[in-house]
Amino acid sequence: MTEPVRSVVYVNGKYRPSEEATISVFDHGLLYGDGVFDTMFASYGYIFKIDQHLARFARSLRAIRLEIPTPIADLRRAVIDTVARNGLNNAYIKVVATRGISAEPLLDPRGCTPTVIIFARPYLSLADPAKVSTGLHAKVTSIRRVGMQALDPRIKSLNYLNLVLARMEAYAAGCDEALLLDDHGYVCEAPGYNVFLVREGHVVTPAYSILEGITRETVLELSAELDIPSEIRAVSPYELAVADEVFLTSTAGGLVPITRVDGQAVGSGKPGPIFSQLTRAYDALQESGRFGTQITRAAIG
Numbered sequence: 265m266t267e268p269v270r271s272v273v274y275v276n277g278k279y280r281p282s283e284e285a286t287i288s289v290f291d292h293g294l295l296y297g298d299g300v301f302d303t304m305f306a307s308y309g310y311i312f313k314i315d316q317h318l319a320r321f322a323r324s325l326r327a328i329r330l331e332i333p334t335p336i337a338d339l340r341r342a343v344i345d346t347v348a349r350n351g352l353n354n355a356y357i358k359v360v361a362t363r364g365i366s367a368e369p370l371l372d373p374r375g376c377t378p379t380v381i382i383f384a385r386p387y388l389s390l391a392d393p394a395k396v397s398t399g400l401h402a403k404v405t406s407i408r409r410v411g412m413q414a415l416d417p418r419i420k421s422l423n424y425l426n427l428v429l430a431r432m433e434a435y436a437a438g439c440d441e442a443l444l445l446d447d448h449g450y451v452c453e454a455p456g457y458n459v460f461l462v463r464e465g466h467v468v469t470p471a472y473s474i475l476e477g478i479t480r481e482t483v484l485e486l487s488a489e490l491d492i493p494s495e496i497r498a499v500s501p502y503e504l505a506v507a508d509e510v511f512l513t514s515t516a517g518g519l520v521p522i523t524r525v526d527g528q529a530v531g532s533g534k535p536g537p538i539f540s541q542l543t544r545a546y547d548a549l550q551e552s553g554r555f556g557t558q559i560t561r562a563a564i565g
């Protein structure tokens with residue numbers, strides 16, 4: 265496989281060319297998935313909701329009891345600077361913190377020196393843009409979302425295997441995306457996305473067993489502005505079958521329509537009117553720069 269093209273990557277306080285931006289093979293993030301991350305994006309020269317993303321990142325750090333030496337305010341400057349140093353106006357940005365390295369590569373979280381990485385790539389979307397225009401076909405997978413009794417989905421941890429396996433199950437069934445149920449059989453999320461459905465003009469999104477998505481929050485805010493009633497509650501698989509519309513939300517991809525679930529058309533079988541209305545509002549919001557932080561070279565050196 266080819267490596268991404270050369271870029272500048274932040275590793276533990278230093279900016280390095282990507283080919284020199286290395287971390288130890290003994291890093292607990294790699295060996296044990298012991299770490300957390302957050303993904304944000306920039307468009308039109310603005311980083312969207314950077315403080316909400318960094319607040320979620322801080323919550324993830326706290327939830328796994330990982331203390332990094334960099335205060336969040338410094339990390340904020342480093343995020344902006346990483347995007348600026350890469351000369352990007354539209355970017356996919358990732359901040360990762362791992363437990364790091366210890367004297368011996370054993371499953372012991374004590375005495376580790378953490379690793380902090382920030383990288384920025386030209387904007388990337390989780391979903392194929394051609395499929396997004398017509399709608400994705402989803403499969404409700406047999407694989408359930410890891411429950412909060414095991415690893416709370418609100419922690420944006422490096423343990424994405426659960427979601428990777430669900431997506432592989434969907435691909436094996438000839439579908440584009442997976443929809444996962446939680447321990448109790450309620451719809452929760454998709455790999456890298458929150459889920460919405462539309463019933464009788466109301467947008468509905470699951471309340472539990474989910475990552476607290478920033479795009480989900482934005483869609484709920486936009487719904488309120490557009491006078492579209494919203495409900496945050498338990499969603500059973502039955503509701504996917506009878507929904508007028510189903511769509512996914514994510515930083516990497518925005519709003520993505522689902523037009524078929526387990527082989528059955530959702531509503532008309534085409535991306536629906538409320539999805540389209542919200543997508544237009546979401547795009548206009550990006551262009552307006554509202555909730556955006558301008559990409560300027562914050563630090564010199």
Ligand code: PMP
Pocket residue numbers: 303453454455456457458474475476477478479480513514515516
């Ligand atoms: N759920 C999971 C498991 C995710 O990884 C993501 C992507 N960060 C989301 C939902 C959507 O969250 P956001 O809108 O903040 O990108």
